[in-house]
Amino acid sequence: MALKPWPDARDAAARAWRAGRIARDSMSPREAALAAYSPGGLPVEQxxxxxxxxxxxxxxxxxxxxxxx
Incomplete structure (x- = not known):
């Protein structure tokens, strides 16, 4: 797999970051917490x-x- 040139890679990362933020911000705090939860990490309530x-x-x-x- 060939690496993307820096500007293309940066732009792709920015698009992915933005899509993730949009998805997260469209969730209720509880839904976002459940999506962010990782076993062994902070409790969902926190x-x-x-x-x-x-x-x-x-x-x-x-x-x-x-x-x-």
Whole structure:
């Protein structure tokens, strides 16, 4: 298998990253936590709490940015 040139590989990685974020963001916090769960890792409840916290922080940052504009 031939390696892709750097710009093509970077663009493919960016598309995959974006698709993953879109999929994750379309899920409820519980669904996203279940999808992120890995045996031996954080409990689903803790992952869910982190997702809720991160989403709240992102909303607050977005709202602050909009208010400043």
């Amino acid at each position: 992952i869910e709490a982190l997702i809720i916290q991160h989403r709240a922080e992102a909303r607050a940052a977005r709202d602050a940015q909009r208010a400043a504009a």
